[in-house]
Amino acid sequence: MPRRAAAPRPPPGEFELIERFTRALPLAGAGVRLGPGDDTALLAPPPGEDLAATVDAVVEGVHFDARFTPEDVGWKALAVNLSDLASMGARPLWALVALAFPRGTPPERLEGVARGLGACARAHRIAVVGGNVSRASELSVTVTAVGAVRRGRALLRSGARPGDLLVASGTFGDAALGLAPGASAALVRRQRRPAPRLALGRALAGVARAAIDVSDGLVQDLGHLCDESGVAAVLEAAAVPTSAAYRRAARSLPDPLGPALGGGEDYELVAALPPARLARALRAAARARVPLAVIGRVERGSGVRILGADGAERPAPSGHDHLRAPRPL
Known part of the structure; x- marks a missing residue:
């Protein structure tokens, strides 16, 4: 049977x-x-x-x-x-x-x-x-x-003051390029397995005046920090740190810095701090084993100005808005 x-x-x-x-x-x-x-x-x-x-x-x-x-x-x-x-x-x-x-x-x-x-x-x-x-x-x-x-040591978006330096962790734009067909393993990993900068955030508490994590694009999220603090920011585009994998992939782009400035999903930290505390911040970053770079400054006013390597102002890229357009997957 x-x-x-x-x-x-x-x-x-x-x-x-x-x-x-x-x-x-x-x-x-x-x-x-x-x-x-x-x-x-x-x-x-x-x-x-x-x-x-x-x-x-x-x-x-x-x-x-x-x-x-x-x-x-x-x-x-x-x-x-x-x-x-x-x-x-x-x-x-x-x-x-x-x-x-x-x-x-x-x-x-x-x-x-x-x-x-x-x-x-x-x-x-x-x-x-x-x-x-x-x-x-x-x-x-x-x-x-x-x-x-x-208590009393949380890093808020609202603490930046004119004269502060802007510092940023890690590198920018990798996650955005990690969505491109044929992206390198290093870029893909930044998109799919982000590394939250927890140790650095704790180390900067008491050193930085304000901070934000970058999820929707560096320029856009820096703008949120400026809005909450009632200040303006000057961002030096050439100082924004990028990885070797990013630079190889971005060579052929019309704007090689575009994904680093507006791509999003980097989950890096941007902080504002007085120049006198920069050395402390760099030591804190070294203990956390995370690179930290000065990328600009805070000044009076509103919004974010981006300066190119030649000192000329360049247009700001749009960041991600969850309700206006889906991410390009």
């Missing part, structure tokens, strides 16, 4: 999926009284510190596409939130994760997202303390991240 084929295994239900997803995540950490499994987490705030909280989402077709592995998606979903904490000078503590996906999504894909998210959480010593799952028309991962910063 011919053997019957085994019936296909039904897809996991909500609670089985949650159990499989959380296997890959670090659930315990400092201040976690009660993690996933109850209606809420119970968390103990560190004494003498303010809590810094942020939320961001990565959505399929907007922030990632089929070129991203599930692990890339999970890593990036957490890393972009940690970059916000870095800009405030906060150390990360906890995260909550809301996962939404279409019917028929292979469970293995979601487990890959969990592995990437868990790897980022372990790398930065953050506990995942809760979350949610839901159906949706596309895959998305929404993360709420909570950190702590000593």
